[in-house]
Amino acid sequence: MNGEVQRRVVSKDGHNNIRIDNVDGMVKLYLHDIWTTVVDIKWRYKLILFVSTFLTTWFFFGVVFYFIAMANNDLDIEQASNHTPCVMNVATLTGAYLFSLETQTTIGYGFRHISEECPLAILTLVLQLVLTSLAEIFVTGAFLAKLARPKKRAETVKFSQLALVSKHKGRLCLMVRVANMRRRPLLQCQLSGKLLFPYVTEEGEKIQLHQESVDFQLDSSEQCPFLVLPLIFYHVLDEKSPLASLTAENLKGRNFELVVTLNATLESTASTCHSRTSYIPQEFRWGYEFKPLIFGTQSGKYVTDFNYFDEIQIRSDSSLLQESTNEKLLLEEEYSKE
Template identity: 25%
Template sequence: MALEEKKFNDFGLGEKSESNGYRAVNKDGSFNILKTNIPFFEKLNFFHNLVTMSWLNFFGYILLGYFVINFSFAAIYMSIGVDHLTGTSGTTGIDQFSEAFFFSAQTITTLGYGRVAPLGLATNIVAAIESMLGLLSFALATGLLYGRFSKSPTKIKYSDIGVIAPYQNINGFMIRVVNPQNNELLEVNADLSVSFRKEGSQHREFHNLKLERNMVFFFPSVWTIVHPIDEKSPLYKMTEKEFEKRKVEFIVMLKAFDASSSQTLYSRSSYKADEIIWGAKFTYLGQHKNGKLHIDVSGLNSYDQSGLQ
């Protein structure tokens, strides 16, 4: 039975995870783990990098690749000889290279204005290879664009802080989440876990925490996720100093169905002991105006002092 319980509490982070005080999960939901001594080609993942990087970097790499390919083929045409390109009129090396460069750009896009054309077997072979490379490159770029657009753009916003606040006749740990966009999220499930050092040990223990409610069918407003700290809670009778001493870290994960993209959305965040306010309660963000409930998302972190039970 003890072995089964240990397996159940294993989050895949390891018992010594974050033993030196570092958080296991970053605020943005990424894991704070760096894998080292991996052969270069084994860790390469071009698709993941190109799909997850920022749009600015993505188009920067696309333009850089486009320039490098055309520059390389222009150099090949120059090495064969610019006299093997009919219709060129440049007399200096720079003019000839620029004509070869723009001929390469027309070839790789299969555009071909017709003024400059390849002449001779070698030049035609290079042009044929380049046109095939152009078709493959643009097909790849189109697939990457689809991969980026097909991802759900929803970004669930978490409160920067958690609070320990009165809850019914006891205290509770609370965080707030909101969907700042107008798309509909349905059947939103929450899972809250906690890890902390064992007494007198560098090893850590992990617990899944019981929530006031772990699912809401609709998510148009703000959701305050509450863990009641009762006798069955692993946090029962723990003080603020113990939170700091035992390096408490809360990990929250949300799972929802995005009605706009028809995709299942996953989102994570975490809270360290120094990001938790004791004896505070989140302020209400709603205000009724003209028959509608207005939610001030900018006040997601606002709270009032309330004391503890």
């Protein structure tokens, strides 16, 4: 492990570090679920889709109206006095394009308008209004769906850069600090974790990324009623924990990734947001605790100083490392006696 960069499934800012290659029919799969594809694409592509939808439909139906006018001899300069054009005052492709634009944006009809003598033009007009209305509903709905997603709200949730291991209420615990960067609180917050590590089964099967659940809790329960101040979540390193064998001595030599996810409900919209990060063994600190960052003011308010958010300090009970070593030696002695 020394000198090697450990791979991550999830980056520190919560993005997936997974690339999908060599999938047959990937484009077809994405087109089958076109709604999710349009909602998930980046904003620059969504804006291009929005603009191109209007420009394409305007031009397409403008060409159709131009061909209708051509078939009806509306483009002939020397027209009979009793000749009625399909679309009045449309003699060029530019005029047909402008008529299509005016129709779709409902800013007509004035100078250019359709006549009653051409059923094909009337049918094309109805078809344009129906199809373009559906297209506009789809694109506008995709815009609203992307805006309503709480993805950006999840970016205002901050995780500590380091995970600490020390004693809390007499038990060895893994600690992670989480903060809400907005004044409006997050409701029903719950922190959960997944431990990813290589694993070999009893049958000799090698699993590159075996997953085990890591439960976090506050002092009272697993769920926080609301998150308005930075809080520290704890995971007890007991015999039930997948990190039970973790010690200060073997920490740097371990190969695992702890993915931590915060699930919360937005107070304003009641929608659910998810924010995540990950920790590798190099980001664990043994025998440390987080420095306080909440201070009171004379006006009766609390101030959260985020300059101290990632600050840590050695615990006052410096015997933690020695105690963990002594416990390990006692277990080894008991095992050898058996």
